[in-house]
Amino acid sequence: MNSDYINIALADDDEDDRLFFTDAFEELKIKSKVSTFEDGIELMEFLENSNNTHPDLLFLDLNMPKKSGLECLVEIKTNDRFKNMVIAIYSTSSSEMDIENTFVQGANIYIKKPNNFETLKKVLSEVVTTNWQYHTNGLNKENFLLRL
Amino acid sequence: MKLLLKFDFTNVCNRLLEEKLKAHHVNYRQTAFGEITLLETVSEEQMKAFQNDINFYGIEILEDPKNIVVQKIKDVIVDMVFNEKDVNVKTSVYLAEQLDQSYSYLSNLFSEVTYTSIENFIIIQKIEYTKLLLTKEELSLTEIAYKLNYSSVAHLSKQFKNTTGITPSAFQRIISKRKENKEN
Amino acid sequence: MNLTPNNYLKAAFGIGLFIILCIGGFTYKHIQSLSESSKTVKSTYSVSSELAKILSNLKQAESGHRGFLLTSDSIFLDPYFSGVTQLKENLGRLDTLVPENTDQRKNLKKLKSDIEKRFSIFKRSFGLVDDKLILSEDLLYVLHEGKMSMDQIRKDLVNMQDLESRLMAESQVKNEKAMDLTPLMFFGILILTLILLLLAYAKMNKDLMELKDTNDDLVVFKKLTQQAEKISHSGTWIWYVEEDEFYYSDNLFNLLGVEPNSFEPSLEKFIGFVHVDDREGLGQQINKMIKEEDLPLVTFRIVQPDGTIKHLKAFGKLIENAFEEKQLIGVTVDATEEYENFKLIEQRNQELERNNKELSAFNYVTSHDLQEPLRKIQTFISRLEVKDKDNLSEAGNICVEKIKSASARMRLLIDDLLQYSRTNKTESDFSETNMNMLLESAKQELIDSIEEKEAVITSQNLPTMDVISFQIQQLFINIIGNSLKYSREGVPPKIDIKHEEVISSEVEELKDSFIKHYHKISIKDNGIGFEQTYAKKIFVLFNRLHGKTEYSGTGIGLAICKKIVDNHNGVILAEGIPNVGAKFIIYLPYLK
Numbered sequence: 001m002n003s004d005y006i007n008i009a010l011a012d013d014d015e016d017d018r019l020f021f022t023d024a025f026e027e028l029k030i031k032s033k034v035s036t037f038e039d040g041i042e043l044m045e046f047l048e049n050s051n052n053t054h055p056d057l058l059f060l061d062l063n064m065p066k067k068s069g070l071e072c073l074v075e076i077k078t079n080d081r082f083k084n085m086v087i088a089i090y091s092t093s094s095s096e097m098d099i100e101n102t103f104v105q106g107a108n109i110y111i112k113k114p115n116n117f118e119t120l121k122k123v124l125s126e127v128v129t130t131n132w133q134y135h136t137n138g139l140n141k142e143n144f145l146l147r148l
Numbered sequence: 149m150k151l152l153l154k155f156d157f158t159n160v161c162n163r164l165l166e167e168k169l170k171a172h173h174v175n176y177r178q179t180a181f182g183e184i185t186l187l188e189t190v191s192e193e194q195m196k197a198f199q200n201d202i203n204f205y206g207i208e209i210l211e212d213p214k215n216i217v218v219q220k221i222k223d224v225i226v227d228m229v230f231n232e233k234d235v236n237v238k239t240s241v242y243l244a245e246q247l248d249q250s251y252s253y254l255s256n257l258f259s260e261v262t263y264t265s266i267e268n269f270i271i272i273q274k275i276e277y278t279k280l281l282l283t284k285e286e287l288s289l290t291e292i293a294y295k296l297n298y299s300s301v302a303h304l305s306k307q308f309k310n311t312t313g314i315t316p317s318a319f320q321r322i323i324s325k326r327k328e329n330k331e332n
Numbered sequence: 333m334n335l336t337p338n339n340y341l342k343a344a345f346g347i348g349l350f351i352i353l354c355i356g357g358f359t360y361k362h363i364q365s366l367s368e369s370s371k372t373v374k375s376t377y378s379v380s381s382e383l384a385k386i387l388s389n390l391k392q393a394e395s396g397h398r399g400f401l402l403t404s405d406s407i408f409l410d411p412y413f414s415g416v417t418q419l420k421e422n423l424g425r426l427d428t429l430v431p432e433n434t435d436q437r438k439n440l441k442k443l444k445s446d447i448e449k450r451f452s453i454f455k456r457s458f459g460l461v462d463d464k465l466i467l468s469e470d471l472l473y474v475l476h477e478g479k480m481s482m483d484q485i486r487k488d489l490v491n492m493q494d495l496e497s498r499l500m501a502e503s504q505v506k507n508e509k510a511m512d513l514t515p516l517m518f519f520g521i522l523i524l525t526l527i528l529l530l531l532a533y534a535k536m537n538k539d540l541m542e543l544k545d546t547n548d549d550l551v552v553f554k555k556l557t558q559q560a561e562k563i564s565h566s567g568t569w570i571w572y573v574e575e576d577e578f579y580y581s582d583n584l585f586n587l588l589g590v591e592p593n594s595f596e597p598s599l600e601k602f603i604g605f606v607h608v609d610d611r612e613g614l615g616q617q618i619n620k621m622i623k624e625e626d627l628p629l630v631t632f633r634i635v636q637p638d639g640t641i642k643h644l645k646a647f648g649k650l651i652e653n654a655f656e657e658k659q660l661i662g663v664t665v666d667a668t669e670e671y672e673n674f675k676l677i678e679q680r681n682q683e684l685e686r687n688n689k690e691l692s693a694f695n696y697v698t699s700h701d702l703q704e705p706l707r708k709i710q711t712f713i714s715r716l717e718v719k720d721k722d723n724l725s726e727a728g729n730i731c732v733e734k735i736k737s738a739s740a741r742m743r744l745l746i747d748d749l750l751q752y753s754r755t756n757k758t759e760s761d762f763s764e765t766n767m768n769m770l771l772e773s774a775k776q777e778l779i780d781s782i783e784e785k786e787a788v789i790t791s792q793n794l795p796t797m798d799v800i801s802f803q804i805q806q807l808f809i810n811i812i813g814n815s816l817k818y819s820r821e822g823v824p825p826k827i828d829i830k831h832e833e834v835i836s837s838e839v840e841e842l843k844d845s846f847i848k849h850y851h852k853i854s855i856k857d858n859g860i861g862f863e864q865t866y867a868k869k870i871f872v873l874f875n876r877l878h879g880k881t882e883y884s885g886t887g888i889g890l891a892i893c894k895k896i897v898d899n900h901n902g903v904i905l906a907e908g909i910p911n912v913g914a915k916f917i918i919y920l921p922y923l924k
């Protein structure tokens with residue numbers, strides 16, 4: 001088991017959502033380092049700087065100004081440097097078409113933002129656990145699809 | 149041209165380990181899959197160099213005895229699921245037999261170390277295997293359910309959906325669309 | 333080819349010529365026979381006169397001879413010799429007059445020999461006279477003999493005269509006969525010619541009338557064409573291929589914005605009017621037209637001298653006229669109005685599309701954006717509930733509960749509304765899909781409640797259809813979900829799905845459809861059913877048959893189903909019997 005903390009990033013333009021997110025990780029007591037970004041541009045600038053450590057798990061809101069989550073997803077997926085990054089879509093949309101499309105574009109996880117803080121905690125914990133299982137048990141990342 | 153590959157992970161891991169141990173001049177004997185006994189003392193420096201080398205391939209040396217047991221449990225389960233072992237007895241009995249420990253001990257230990265249950269781990273492995281069969285072997289869900297000893301297709305379907313949040317058909321569709329996208 | 337006026341004329345001319353030639357032939361023949369008969373008459377008279385002269389000369393010679401015999405005075409010999417000489421001349425002339433090998437010739441011969449005999453008698457008598465001055469016995473005998481010879485000659489002459497008269501009479505009879513026929517003939521021919529002339533005149537008159545009528549029609553037609561051209565804003569043109577000459581109708585000039593016939597029509601001149609940007613394209617079409625002698629529909633713009641831009645359409649067709657000359661006849665139409673109308677419609681369509689898009693975007697955005705604050709409310713309440721539950725009064729907790737349930741209800745509504753507004757029709761989303769797969773996916777989505785209710789779903793094999801797969805899957809989910817939800821207490825749901833192909837004319841609800849074949853998919857359950865009177869109402873947005881507390885729901889699920897089926901140009905119907913079950917029938921077009 002990896003004794004290091006898990007590196008998590010979230011790109012979401014909604015301040016409240018970022019707050020819920022970081023609070024949830026704090027309360028979950030998962031050994032993690034959470035960094036947040038206000039939009040896609042800010043996120044991509046961070047990622048493209050090779051001095052920064054890449055997040056293990058990246059949460060992307062779809063609806064963001066300047067650069068949408070989907071655009072970020074496509075960019076990340078076409079860059080070989082980020083191929084080990086697990087990408088979770090974190091969005092309000094529950095459109096089946098949107099969901100399937102993000103999966104097809106390479107997202108591993110799709111989370112519909114929950115309406116309940118406790119649910120959010122549960123969902124995030126499940127994501128981290130599943131991710132960890134994929135990480136530690138050598139499961140095929142290609143088949144890593146999770147919808148919550 | 150496109151090649152579909154099937155790996156014998158056990159073989160690959162054993163070969164790799166063998167090569168690396170030889171490269172570091174370590175005298176050893178393999179006692180089980182994922183378990184070797186060193187036949188002579190190894191210096192700390194030599195050990196570190198070896199550890200760094202194999203870390204690159206995602207192989208870790210487990211030092212905690214608890215971890216070792218958990219890893220053994222996992223290995224037995226993966227072997228059981230992926231090699232379609234015909235296990236007549238309950239999995240709990242099978243695990244206890246294989247590891248020569250009581251199931252409640254193993255179960256507690258597993259939960260303590262992994263934050264998840266053995267049952268859950270088995271489900272995850274079965275679903276993983278289902279995914280593999282769905283995409284690589286292109287078997288139908290009915291065939292898979294039969295192969296994995298599920299009582300019904302509905303049961304497998306339900307478990308798949310509960311574990312991954314998506315239905316087997318959606319999964320199959322997504323993977324095949326990804327392939328299409330890559331080919332274009 | 334049929335008889336054209338041209339050939340008629342030729343035939344009439346031929347017949348006329350033939351008849352005139354016949355008339356000429358007949359006339360010539362008649363005149364010839366007339367002149368022949370007059371010749372015969374003339375020769376008969378000549379012969380008669382010669383014969384008379386012969387007799388008189390003979391008489392003169394005889395009287396001279398008698399005188400000499402009486403007187404022996406040689407003075408009497410003069411008339412004798414002149415009579416002999418003239419007689420010889422007469423005989424010579426007769427010889428030429430009487431044709432050879434005829435009866436008359438024989439007569440002449442006899443006459444000649446008789447005359448010679450007479451003369452030999454004369455000579456003999458002269459011999460006798462020299463010796464004796466009186467009438468001797470011999471002389472008397474000779475004289476006697478002379479008289480007999482003379483009688484014979486007279487007889488000969490009469491014979492000849494008779495024959496000649498007879499010949500003449502015969503010829504006259506023949507002539508008269510011919511002369512009798514001639515006027516009749518001439519008259520007949522005259523009448524015939526007259527009839528022919530009349531016929532030709534009538535025919536020509538008729539043709540002329542027809543020609544005039546046709547001409548009148550042509551004039552009217554031309555006027556009509558001109559009017560039609562004016563009203564339809566079109567012009568016509570002819571390209572005489574062999575001569576490479578053009579004819580433009582007046583209105584074609586008008587279309588170009590110039591006075592009719594203000595220039596000699598030619599290709600180059602025309603191209604001069606064409607909009608610079610369209611010249612190349614039209615040039616290619618015209619080159620093709622010249623090569624293939626055919627002009628398919630082309631559109632191009634022209635610039636009138638005053639700068640007005642017009643959109644024109646042209647179309648040509650090759651014909652061959654009566655003289656086998658090639659002509660490309662064409663019509664050029666001012667399509668400016670059409671083009672502008674099209675533009676306008678396109679603009680309106682775009683507007684409509686934009687409005688529709690805006691409307692659905694508005695729908696989507698409102699429901700989508702409403703989600704955010706609602707989610708925040710719910711999340712904050714959940715935090716309040718967990719963290720500060722104990723700090724709140726009982727009333728406060730009740731309030732929190734109320735807020736929670738109200739916001740949960742709102743969430744349900746918004747989610748369904750969102751789904752409803754998302755159920756749009758985009759042609760590109762249609763694809764050939766195996767309906768069994770969609771049904772399977774729907775069943776997988778509903779697996780939890782199927783297991784929970786122990787529902788049994790049976791289905792026939794479904795075909796592959798051209799559908800929006802997400803929507804049809806949603807349709808199955810909603811209808812089967814509906815059946816699961818409205819199941820009877822304690823009765824495990826049994827859902828039966830059937831498929832068949834139907835012909836629209838045989839189905840009441842599809843009678844007005846112009847699509848012939850439909851897929852009929854029916855989904856039947858054994859649930860609580862409903863009163864048939866509500867069969868239409870249940871598809872209306874926000875319409876619910878049950879109280880909120882009995883069954884949760886927003887009344888959107890079936891409205892979404894209807895929208896989905898509408899998107900596929902289909903029909904959805906519901907049949908229900910309370911406490912027996914409900915049946916949903918979906919008709920989707922089957923384009924074979």
